[in-house]
Amino acid sequence: MKIVTNTLESIAGIGIYPVIGLILFFSIFIVLVIHVFRLKKSKVEEYGRLPLEDDDDLNDNENESLKQ
Numbered sequence: 097m098k099i100v101t102n103t104l105e106s107i108a109g110i111g112i113y114p115v116i117g118l119i120l121f122f123s124i125f126i127v128l129v130i131h132v133f134r135l136k137k138s139k140v141e142e143y144g145r146l147p148l149e150d151d152d153d154l155n156d157n158e159n160e161s162l163k164q
Contacts, residue, residue, distance in 0.1 A: 104110055
């Protein structure tokens, strides 16, 4: 582990990469949280029923929504 640490310390400007990774992570996390809170209740209920429905029921629901 000491070899890796010494090698990374010798590279100039390497300290910015963890900061960039952290900023990217929190940016994506915040966007996802905002998206989840803006979902309509009907969509949340539909997503909640997905694991319980058969494939035939799922296709029927999709066909009904396309007709409307």
